Amino acid sequence: MIAELISVGTELLLGNILNSNAKYLSEQCSELGLSVYFQTVVGDNPNRLEEVLKQGIQRSDVIILTGGLGPTQDDITKEIVAKVVNKKLIKDHDTEKKLNLFFEKRKVKMSHNNLKQAYVPEGSMVLDNHNGTAPGLIVKDETGKKSIILLPGPPKELIPLFEEQVKPYIKEKSHYTIVSEVIKIVGLGESLVEEKVLALIEKQTNPTIAPYAKDGEVHLRITSRTKTLKEGKALIEPTKKEIYNLLGQHIYSSDGRTLEEVVVDLLIEKNYSLSVAESCSGGLLSGRLINCSGISSVYKEGIITYSNESKIKLGVKKETIDAYGSVSEETAKEMAQAIATRAQSDVALSITGIAGPNGGTKEKPVGLVYIACHIHGKTIVEKINALGSRDKIRNFSVISAINLLRKELLKKG
Amino acid sequence: MIAELISVGTELLLGNILNSNAKYLSEQCSELGLSVYFQTVVGDNPNRLEEVLKQGIQRSDVIILTGGLGPTQDDITKEIVAKVVNKKLIKDHDTEKKLNLFFEKRKVKMSHNNLKQAYVPEGSMVLDNHNGTAPGLIVKDETGKKSIILLPGPPKELIPLFEEQVKPYIKEKSHYTIVSEVIKIVGLGESLVEEKVLALIEKQTNPTIAPYAKDGEVHLRITSRTKTLKEGKALIEPTKKEIYNLLGQHIYSSDGRTLEEVVVDLLIEKNYSLSVAESCSGGLLSGRLINCSGISSVYKEGIITYSNESKIKLGVKKETIDAYGSVSEETAKEMAQAIATRAQSDVALSITGIAGPNGGTKEKPVGLVYIACHIHGKTIVEKINALGSRDKIRNFSVISAINLLRKELLKKG
Known part of the structure; x- marks a missing residue:
C-alpha cells in the first residue's frame, strides 16, 4: 500500500x-x-x-x-x-x-x-x-x-x-505484519553503537536494524516483516540476543520503558527512597523523575541550590566551595550527602555544572558537569564534558545522573 | 513571485x-x-x-x-x-x-x-x-x-x-520585502483570541494576521508586504496597536522573548529575588526559569515538596494539610510563604495539584491545581482546572504560575 x-x-x-x-x-x-x-x-x-x-x-x-x-x-x-x-x-x-x-x-x-x-x-x-x-x-x-x-x-x-x-x-x-522492537541504549554515542553492531546491520535483511539518536540516547529498532505476529517475534529474538551480547549493560530497556521509568521501577523494587539536589539542571532532574508513575512511593524531597548561598544552607561546607569551587567533584559529593541527610533518604543524586552560555573558564569550560550518587553511605562522583547549547548540556546532565543511579542500583544486585 | x-x-x-x-x-x-x-x-x-x-x-x-x-x-x-x-x-x-x-x-x-x-x-x-x-x-x-x-x-x-x-x-x-512580527499571548485560548481580533483579521489584507496555538500560549503573526523594510514596519505599527488595545495585558511580548524571559527581566529590573516550592510540577517551574540568562542574580532557592512530609518540613502546618488537603488553596499559600521565609526572597511561587493519571476524586479531580504567588507580604492564590495528560497538566500549571507572577509584577507598577 x-x-x-x-x-x-x-x-x-x-x-x-x-x-x-x-x-x-x-x-x-x-x-x-x-x-x-x-x-x-x-x-x-x-x-x-x-x-x-x-x-x-x-x-x-x-x-x-x-x-x-x-x-x-x-x-x-x-x-x-x-x-x-x-x-x-x-x-x-x-x-x-x-x-x-x-x-x-x-x-x-x-x-x-x-x-x-x-x-x-x-x-x-x-x-x-x-x-x-x-x-x-x-x-x-x-x-x-x-x-x-x-x-x-x-x-x-x-x-x-x-x-x-x-x-x-x-x-x-495491511497484508503483512510488521513487528518491531526498540532496544534503548544510554552512555554510548550513535557512531560507537553503530560501530559495535555494524556487522550485524550489514548482514540483516529481515529483520532490519536501524539506529536512531534520541536526546542523549541511542535507539536500535529491529523490524521484521512476516505473515503472522508469532513468526515476526520469533524472527527478532536471535538478533535481539546478539545485540544484548554486544552492548550489555549499556542497554537499559527493550520493553518501551524510558530511562527514568527503569530507574524508578528499580527503586520501588528495592524499596529505596530518593532525594535530589540540583544546581545547573535547576529542577529538570526531579521534573523528569516525577513524571513516572509510582514515584510518590520513593521520592522524598528535592532542592534546587542554584546559588552558593543555598548550597551552603543545604549543608555544603563553605570551605569546600572556597577551595574547589561550586562546580567540583567535592561540591557534587557534599550536595548529594547533604540532601540525603536532610531528606533521610537511602539514595541521593546531585548535579552541579556550567551549562553556559557564559560562566566558562579555561580550567572549567562550559559543559563541565559533576554528578554524584550517594547510596548506602558511599558517594560516587562522575565528571562529564557535555557539548552544545545550554539546553542540551542540562538535558545530558540529567540523563547522565539517572544513568549513574541505574548503574549503581544494578551493582547492588 | x-x-x-x-x-x-x-x-x-x-x-x-x-x-x-x-x-x-x-x-x-x-x-x-x-x-x-x-x-x-x-x-x-x-x-x-x-x-x-x-x-x-x-x-x-x-x-x-x-x-x-x-x-x-x-x-x-x-x-x-x-x-x-x-x-x-x-x-x-x-x-x-x-x-x-x-x-x-x-x-x-x-x-x-x-x-x-x-x-x-x-x-x-x-x-x-x-x-x-x-x-x-x-x-x-x-x-x-x-x-x-x-x-x-x-x-x-x-x-x-x-x-x-x-x-x-x-x-x-524580487519586487518586494516581507516584514513580520509575532505578538505572544498567554491566559486566553486560541478561539477566544481569534474572537477578539476577528474583525481585525477579516478586514486586513496587508498586513495579514494569523493566529497559532503554542503549548498553552497563542501567537499572532502580523506580516506585511511592501517595497522597503521601512514601509513594511510602518504598515505593521497601527495593526499592532489595535491588537494591544484589544488584548491588553494578555500580551506578554512582541519582541521575541519567551514568557519566562519577560518575567525574569521584570524581576531583574525591580531587583526582586525569587524562590519556588513545587509539588506536582516537580521541578519543571524552576527548570524553566533557570533556562533564562540573568536568572542567577534573582533566583535564590527552589524546593520540591512532593510528599506531605516534605511540605511540613518546609513549613506548611500539619493541621492545614489535615483540614484542607495537600491540594488546596491553603496549602499552596503556606508553601509559597514558607519558601519565601526559608529563602528570604522578595517573591515566591508555589504549585500544588493533581497531575494524574491517578489520585483524582470527585471533589478534587485530576487537573485541579492551585498556584500561589507571595509578593511583599501578600499571597495571591489561583485555582486552575487543567485538562489532558499528566505532562500537559504539569506544563499548563508551570505557565500559569509564571503568568500569575507576571501579572503581580505588572500591578506593582
Whole structure:
C-alpha cells in the first residue's frame, strides 16, 4: 500500500516550525509496511489544498492530512475533504457533547467557533482526541477504496491519536505484519553503537536494524516483516540476543520503558527512597523523575541550590566551595550527602555544572558537569564534558545522573 | 513571485531525518519576499521526481530542489532537471578542475563516479560549493522565465551556497520585502483570541494576521508586504496597536522573548529575588526559569515538596494539610510563604495539584491545581482546572504560575 502525507499549515510554509509530524508519520508508516512516496506541505488555502488532495487520492491508497482541524476560520482541512469526496458535513453529537463537557470542566464559555469542530463529513469514522478539542477522522473517497485520515496538527494530540486509533486501522488493512522492537541504549554515542553492531546491520535483511539518536540516547529498532505476529517475534529474538551480547549493560530497556521509568521501577523494587539536589539542571532532574508513575512511593524531597548561598544552607561546607569551587567533584559529593541527610533518604543524586552560555573558564569550560550518587553511605562522583547549547548540556546532565543511579542500583544486585 | 521547494531523498520519506532544509529555505524565501505555496518531498525515483518537477515548473516561478546531487547512482536530480528542461549535460571544466584539486589536496584518488559531478545542464549558472564536491546550479526552463535552483542536501553545504550565491540572485529578481512580527499571548485560548481580533483579521489584507496555538500560549503573526523594510514596519505599527488595545495585558511580548524571559527581566529590573516550592510540577517551574540568562542574580532557592512530609518540613502546618488537603488553596499559600521565609526572597511561587493519571476524586479531580504567588507580604492564590495528560497538566500549571507572577509584577507598577 502506498501512503502520502499532506501537512496543512502556513506556519510550515513560512518556515516558522520544523515539520516533525512528517518525520513521525513517515517513520510510523514505514514500520507498518506502507510505502510513503510523497510528502506535501500546503498552506491554509482552499484551492491549493484541493489540488493537492485530489492528486493524493489519485496516486496513493492512504492519504494522511495533518493540521487545519481547529476552530478558526483558517482551519479548512475538513471542509475541503468533504468537498473533494462529495460528502455533507453533519453534526456529530458525541463530539458536540465532548466539546460542551470540555468547556464546562474548564469553566470557560464555549465560543461559537468551537462548535465548528463538531461537524464531520457524513459517514466518517470519528477518532476521539483525549488531548484537544478537534477529533481525528477517517473518511473514504467516492470509490470507497482510498482512506483519507485527518489528524490535528499539535504533536501532543496527533501522536496518541495515531498510536491508539490509526495504527490498528492501518494494520487491519495491511497484508503483512510488521513487528518491531526498540532496544534503548544510554552512555554510548550513535557512531560507537553503530560501530559495535555494524556487522550485524550489514548482514540483516529481515529483520532490519536501524539506529536512531534520541536526546542523549541511542535507539536500535529491529523490524521484521512476516505473515503472522508469532513468526515476526520469533524472527527478532536471535538478533535481539546478539545485540544484548554486544552492548550489555549499556542497554537499559527493550520493553518501551524510558530511562527514568527503569530507574524508578528499580527503586520501588528495592524499596529505596530518593532525594535530589540540583544546581545547573535547576529542577529538570526531579521534573523528569516525577513524571513516572509510582514515584510518590520513593521520592522524598528535592532542592534546587542554584546559588552558593543555598548550597551552603543545604549543608555544603563553605570551605569546600572556597577551595574547589561550586562546580567540583567535592561540591557534587557534599550536595548529594547533604540532601540525603536532610531528606533521610537511602539514595541521593546531585548535579552541579556550567551549562553556559557564559560562566566558562579555561580550567572549567562550559559543559563541565559533576554528578554524584550517594547510596548506602558511599558517594560516587562522575565528571562529564557535555557539548552544545545550554539546553542540551542540562538535558545530558540529567540523563547522565539517572544513568549513574541505574548503574549503581544494578551493582547492588 | 511564487517559490516551491522540492526535497529529494528517501531518508526523508522513511522518517529518518527531519526536513530542516525546508524550514530554512522557507524562512529565507519568506524574508526575500517570495511566497512559498508548496513544499514536496520525493524519493530518489526518476518518474516521481519528473512528475513533481514538471508540476512545480507549471505553478511556480522559482523551484528550489535540494539533495540528489552527489556522486552515487542514486543521485538523479541533475539528470532529471536536464531531461525536463530539454538540455544536454555537458562537462564543466572549472568544476572538473576543482574536483581534481579537492582530491589531490586530500591525497585521495578520485573515483570515476565523482566525475559525474562535473557535468551540468547546458547554459546553467554554476554555484561554487566551498564545503563539498557537488556544485549548486541555476537552470532556466524552456521558456526562460522560470528558475530551477539545485542545491546539495547537507545543510553545511546548502546554507553557505544559499546565503552567498542564491540570495543575491533572488533579490535581483524580487519586487518586494516581507516584514513580520509575532505578538505572544498567554491566559486566553486560541478561539477566544481569534474572537477578539476577528474583525481585525477579516478586514486586513496587508498586513495579514494569523493566529497559532503554542503549548498553552497563542501567537499572532502580523506580516506585511511592501517595497522597503521601512514601509513594511510602518504598515505593521497601527495593526499592532489595535491588537494591544484589544488584548491588553494578555500580551506578554512582541519582541521575541519567551514568557519566562519577560518575567525574569521584570524581576531583574525591580531587583526582586525569587524562590519556588513545587509539588506536582516537580521541578519543571524552576527548570524553566533557570533556562533564562540573568536568572542567577534573582533566583535564590527552589524546593520540591512532593510528599506531605516534605511540605511540613518546609513549613506548611500539619493541621492545614489535615483540614484542607495537600491540594488546596491553603496549602499552596503556606508553601509559597514558607519558601519565601526559608529563602528570604522578595517573591515566591508555589504549585500544588493533581497531575494524574491517578489520585483524582470527585471533589478534587485530576487537573485541579492551585498556584500561589507571595509578593511583599501578600499571597495571591489561583485555582486552575487543567485538562489532558499528566505532562500537559504539569506544563499548563508551570505557565500559569509564571503568568500569575507576571501579572503581580505588572500591578506593582
